[in-house]
Amino acid sequence: xxxxxxxxxxxxxxxxxxxxxxxxxxxxxxxxxxxxxxxxxxxxxxxxxxxxxxxxxxxxxxxxxxxxxxxxxxxxxxxxxxxxxxxxxxxxxxxxxxxxxxxxxxxxxxxxxxxxxxxxxxxxxxxxxxxxxxxxxxxxxxxxxxxxxxxxxxxxxxxxxxxxxxxxxxxxxxxxxxxxxxxxxxxxxxxxxxxxxxxxxxxxxxxxxxxxxxxxxxxxxxxxxxxxxxxxxxxxxxxxxxxxxxxxxxxxxxxxxxxxxxxxxxxxxxxxxxxxxxxxxxxxxxxxxxxxxxxxxxxxxxxxxxxxxxxxxxxxxxxxxxxxxxxxxxxxxxxxxxxxxxxxxxxxxxxxxxxxxxxxxxxxxxxxxxxxxxxxxxxxxxxxxxxxxxxxxxxxxxxxxxxxxxxxxxxxxxxxxxxxxxxxxxxxxxxxxxxxxxxxxxxxxxxxxxxxxxxxxxxxxxxxxxxxxxxxxxxxxxxxxx
Amino acid sequence: xxxxxxxxxxxxxxxxxxxxxxxxxxxxxxxxxxxxxxxxxxxxxxxxxxxxxxxxxxxxxxxxxxxxxxxxxxxxxxxxxxxxxxxxxxxxxxxxxxxxxxxxxxxxxxxxxxxxxxxxxxxxxxxxxxxxxxxxxxxxxxxxxxxxxxxxxxxxxxxxxxxxxxxxxxxxxxxxxxxxxxxxxxxxxxxxxxxxxxxxxxxxxxxxxxxxxxxxxxxxxxxxxxxxxxxxxxxxxxxxxxxxxxxxxxxxxxxxxxxxxxxxxxxxxxxxxxxxxxxxxxxxxxxxxxxxxxxxxxxxxxxxxxxxxxxxxxxxxxxxxxxxxxxxxxxxxxxxxxxxxxxxxxxxxxxxxxxxxxxxxxxxxxxxxxxxxxxxxxxxxxxxxxxxxxxxxxxxxxxxxxxxxxxxxxxxxxxxxxxxxxxxxxxxxxxxxxxxxxxxxxxxxxxxxxxxxxxxxxxxxxxxxxxxxxxxxxxxxxxxxx
Numbered sequence: 014x015x016x017x018x019x020x021x022x023x024x025x026x027x028x029x030x031x032x033x034x035x036x037x038x039x040x041x042x043x044x045x046x047x048x049x050x051x052x053x054x055x056x057x058x059x060x061x062x063x064x065x066x067x068x069x070x071x072x073x074x075x076x077x078x079x080x081x082x083x084x085x086x087x088x089x090x091x092x093x094x095x096x097x098x099x100x101x102x103x104x105x106x107x108x109x110x111x112x113x114x115x116x117x118x119x120x121x122x123x124x125x126x127x128x129x130x131x132x133x134x135x136x137x138x139x140x141x142x143x144x145x146x147x148x149x150x151x152x153x154x155x156x157x158x159x160x161x162x163x164x165x166x167x168x169x170x171x172x173x174x175x176x177x178x179x180x181x182x183x184x185x186x187x188x189x190x191x192x193x194x195x196x197x198x199x200x201x202x203x204x205x206x207x208x209x210x211x212x213x214x215x216x217x218x219x220x221x222x223x224x225x226x227x228x229x230x231x232x233x234x235x236x237x238x239x240x241x242x243x244x245x246x247x248x249x250x251x252x253x254x255x256x257x258x259x260x261x262x263x264x265x266x267x268x269x270x271x272x273x274x275x276x277x278x279x280x281x282x283x284x285x286x287x288x289x290x291x292x293x294x295x296x297x298x299x300x301x302x303x304x305x306x307x308x309x310x311x312x313x314x315x316x317x318x319x320x321x322x323x324x325x326x327x328x329x330x331x332x333x334x335x336x337x338x339x340x341x342x343x344x345x346x347x348x349x350x351x352x353x354x355x356x357x358x359x360x361x362x363x364x365x366x367x368x369x370x371x372x373x374x375x376x377x378x379x380x381x382x383x384x385x386x387x388x389x390x391x392x393x394x395x396x397x398x399x400x401x402x403x404x405x406x407x408x409x410x411x412x413x414x415x416x417x418x419x420x421x422x423x424x425x426x427x428x429x430x431x432x433x434x435x436x437x438x439x440x441x442x443x444x445x446x447x448x449x450x451x452x453x454x455x456x457x458x459x460x461x462x463x464x465x466x467x468x469x470x471x472x473x474x475x476x477x478x479x480x481x482x483x484x485x486x487x488x489x490x491x492x493x494x495x
Numbered sequence: 496x497x498x499x500x501x502x503x504x505x506x507x508x509x510x511x512x513x514x515x516x517x518x519x520x521x522x523x524x525x526x527x528x529x530x531x532x533x534x535x536x537x538x539x540x541x542x543x544x545x546x547x548x549x550x551x552x553x554x555x556x557x558x559x560x561x562x563x564x565x566x567x568x569x570x571x572x573x574x575x576x577x578x579x580x581x582x583x584x585x586x587x588x589x590x591x592x593x594x595x596x597x598x599x600x601x602x603x604x605x606x607x608x609x610x611x612x613x614x615x616x617x618x619x620x621x622x623x624x625x626x627x628x629x630x631x632x633x634x635x636x637x638x639x640x641x642x643x644x645x646x647x648x649x650x651x652x653x654x655x656x657x658x659x660x661x662x663x664x665x666x667x668x669x670x671x672x673x674x675x676x677x678x679x680x681x682x683x684x685x686x687x688x689x690x691x692x693x694x695x696x697x698x699x700x701x702x703x704x705x706x707x708x709x710x711x712x713x714x715x716x717x718x719x720x721x722x723x724x725x726x727x728x729x730x731x732x733x734x735x736x737x738x739x740x741x742x743x744x745x746x747x748x749x750x751x752x753x754x755x756x757x758x759x760x761x762x763x764x765x766x767x768x769x770x771x772x773x774x775x776x777x778x779x780x781x782x783x784x785x786x787x788x789x790x791x792x793x794x795x796x797x798x799x800x801x802x803x804x805x806x807x808x809x810x811x812x813x814x815x816x817x818x819x820x821x822x823x824x825x826x827x828x829x830x831x832x833x834x835x836x837x838x839x840x841x842x843x844x845x846x847x848x849x850x851x852x853x854x855x856x857x858x859x860x861x862x863x864x865x866x867x868x869x870x871x872x873x874x875x876x877x878x879x880x881x882x883x884x885x886x887x888x889x890x891x892x893x894x895x896x897x898x899x900x901x902x903x904x905x906x907x908x909x910x911x912x913x914x915x916x917x918x919x920x921x922x923x924x925x926x927x928x929x930x931x932x933x934x935x936x937x938x939x940x941x942x943x944x945x946x947x948x949x950x951x952x953x954x955x956x957x958x959x960x961x962x963x964x965x966x967x968x969x970x971x972x973x974x975x976x977x
Contacts, residue, residue, distance in 0.1 A: 043614070045568055051563050051564065054560065078536065079533065079535060080653055083636075085528075086527055105591070108588065108591065111638045111640075119528065119587075135523070
């Protein structure tokens with residue numbers, strides 16, 4: 014029974030999380046290279062449906078998918094000086110091909126700015142070639158020296174969606190940053206993953222960016238996790254890569270750029286935020302299996318029940334529902350347990366009574382509500398329940414999130430929130446790096462940045478920074494972070 | 496005009512091919528690492544539609560998609576002795592993380608047998624866990640010392656679809672090999688890429704396999720290109736990786752395995768085989784744009800024509816056709832040239848006369864046949880034309896292929912075929928390695944193996960091997976190869 018007690022989302026998040034991702038067969042973390050892991054078939058499907066959403070959002074806003082090489086020559090990786098300073102400590106280097114030493118070391122991409130921008134230079138000639146809006150979904154590599162954690166802190170990020178854009182003016186780059194923030198907001202909204210949007214302090218911005226905006230969510234252990242970032246690169250990379258265009262007057266101008274990324278951390282967030290102590294809970298939109306049918310079999314009635322189950326399977330599959338009929342020779346209870354653990358949003362139970370009454374019994378994974386419906390309503394009902402589950406999961410995630418955001422005035426209160434309340438503290442901040450760094454130190458946490466989510470923090474006008482006493486226009490979000 | 500003459504598929508294939516893949520913006524080969532290249536948006540879409548076909552074929556035969564890490568530890572890569580011997584000369588090694596030397600070198604996967612099988616061992620316990628049938632689509636790396644050629648001989652294979660299976664018995668593994676051959680045959684048939692299937696001579700089998708079956712197509716320059724392989728691995732890897740299962744009697748047995756792969760070479764084949772001297776020609780099923788609408792504009796009638804064009808665009812898009820309306824301010828002739836070059840299968844032209852008669856003019860990319868149809872028939876006609884184009888491209892590719900396969904009796908004839916006729920020679924063969932190697936030497940070409948394509952080579956019974964004079968049961972296919 015001890016083992017059972019350890020499986021508790023809030024009391025032992027780390028173990029709860031590891032158990033779900035491993036035992037629900039999303040991933041296998043036993044791969045013999047630290048920080049690298051395997052996507053198993055069930056997890057791969059989940060990943061695919063999540064990626065389908067972001068692809069749809071990007072494609073419908075004029076982004077085009079591309080694929081760049083993994084290997085980046087040392088000299089090109091080093092062209093933008095701030096960028097390489099930020100990454101040099103964690104780049105993997107390929108030094109040998111076969112038995113020969115390579116003339117030039119090759120980096121495994123830690124991100125693809127440098128790989129892409131050396132090519133964009135060849136694609137952009139005049140203003141008519143702009144904007145460029147592309148993205149790719151690839152693996153990237155970081156030689157993490159901290160403890161790794163599957164899906165969250167890894168050495169091979171298997172699922173890095175990075176978008177990169179090029180524009181003629183700063184205004185257009187700014188507009189693009191807004192579009193990116195909107196796209197990511199829609200993405201996380203669809204997934205029911207709550208977030209706070211902050212402008213990162215400049216000591217914590219992306220290496221080479223003018224500024225960085227980030228999406229953070231809050232995990233059950235009270236730590237925030239960065240799940241998306243949007244960077245305005247200004248002309249920093251354009252100057253390093255000589256990325257220019259000829260404007261309408263025939264003058265050569267450096268271009269403006271933005272980039273924005275998400276990773277498999279979003280899947281970690283989905284698992285962590287929606288799951289409960291019976292296992293994972295997946296929104297129907299991304300669930301690898303949306304409906305599982307469990308026959309409730311009594312001796313002598315097997316065939317009648319199974320026939321009805323197959324009929325239901327047919328109806329649902331023809332309606333485009335990802336359905337699985339569990340015909341294994343084990344007890345229904347065991348099956349319930351398995352599929353609840355794996356997060357299937359809807360279970361259909363069919364027993365002799367259901368057959369007799371031409372009905373189905375439906376159980377919701379999120380609320381365990383159990384009802385019977387007539388067979389004729391099957392498709393309509395399942396679709397309605399899908400919508401209800403999606404709405405409920407989103408609502409309860411956001412409620413939980415909001416409950417853990419606290420507006421405070423003093424650093425002492427802030428420290429209390431992040432040390433003992435598993436929350437995010439909002440505190441007035443003058444937005445200076447100096448005060449930001451001091452705050453981090455004083456509360457033993459991290460300043461996520463100036464809050465941009467208007468629904469979460471009213472502007473902190475006429476309030477004062479607790480460090481320097483200057484008047485503030487905005488709040489800082491402070492938290493323990495991953 | 497000199498440049499123009501160089502663009503000839505048969506006279507100067509290499510230049511023709513390079514021009515199409517670069518200027519139609521499929522890929523960009525100017526990336527600053529030899530043998531690595533970029534998929535541009537247009538090419539990426541083509542690649543996606545091609546991959547959709549193979550995924551459908553694999554998913555519908557019980558294969559599941561997975562994703563394994565890129566990095567393979569040195570000791571694990573070396574577990575199967577034949578395998579590592581075959582690959583050690585061309586493996587890229589990661590030796591440093593950040594500024595530190597790694598304790599253990601990590602290989603960039605040249606293929607994923609070793610990465611996968613060390614995990615399969617953890618997944619397989621009893622016969623009930625079998626079969627395993629998985630695949631992944633990933634990048635792999637080969638340190639090629641020969642001259643590289645985009646899509647054909649590269650250092651980063653960007654698009655490696657590798658399937659791996661595990662079975663309880665050799666019979667099941669054999670059955671799986673047959674299924675794989677069938678899947679690949681369907682795949683290449685859908686794409687209209689002709690092939691000859693051979694069992695590779697054992698001196699040319701996959702490192703670690705019991706035997707290898709390969710699909711080769713014939714390129715316009717008369718060289719064959721391997722576009723798919725299927726390997727029966729027997730128990731070789733299972734023994735090296737201690738991949739065992741408990742059989743029904745409780746005894747531990749080594750498993751049997753197969754693997755099979757295709758790569759972006761299939762896209763090289765599509766471009767090379769279907770294209771003509773006006774550019775690429777894509778089958779509608781995989782064309783990134785299936786229909787382009789070109790307005791034929793005369794002064795004063797612009798708006799009427801454009802309105803009709805937009806109506807056609809709507810109708811086609813609503814019918815699920817990937818359609819593009821070219822409203823650029825350049826001549827129709829220039830537009831025809833562009834879209835023909837990029838391989839769009841169907842062009843719709845709309846001028847004032849078409850508007851007046853409520854009709855459209857449709858031009859086929861494969862035959863340049865030009866006809867007018869009433870607007871009311873638009874969707875029906877376009878779909879019919881798609882089918883006709885697909886059938887025609889397949890038929891003409893196979894006819895061309897068959898014309899270049901020659902059945903010969905002597906090595907002299909074989910040499911003549913592969914040196915001067917750009918063809919494949921079929922010659923009786925005793926199937927011994929010794930005679931195979933001698934043949935290669937004598938004809939200055941390669942023995943692709945014993946022909947398995949029954950429609951291409953009748954069994955060579957009662958014929959004799961031209962080297963040893965022994966009676967033969969089969970033919971060897973001999974060709975110049977990529």
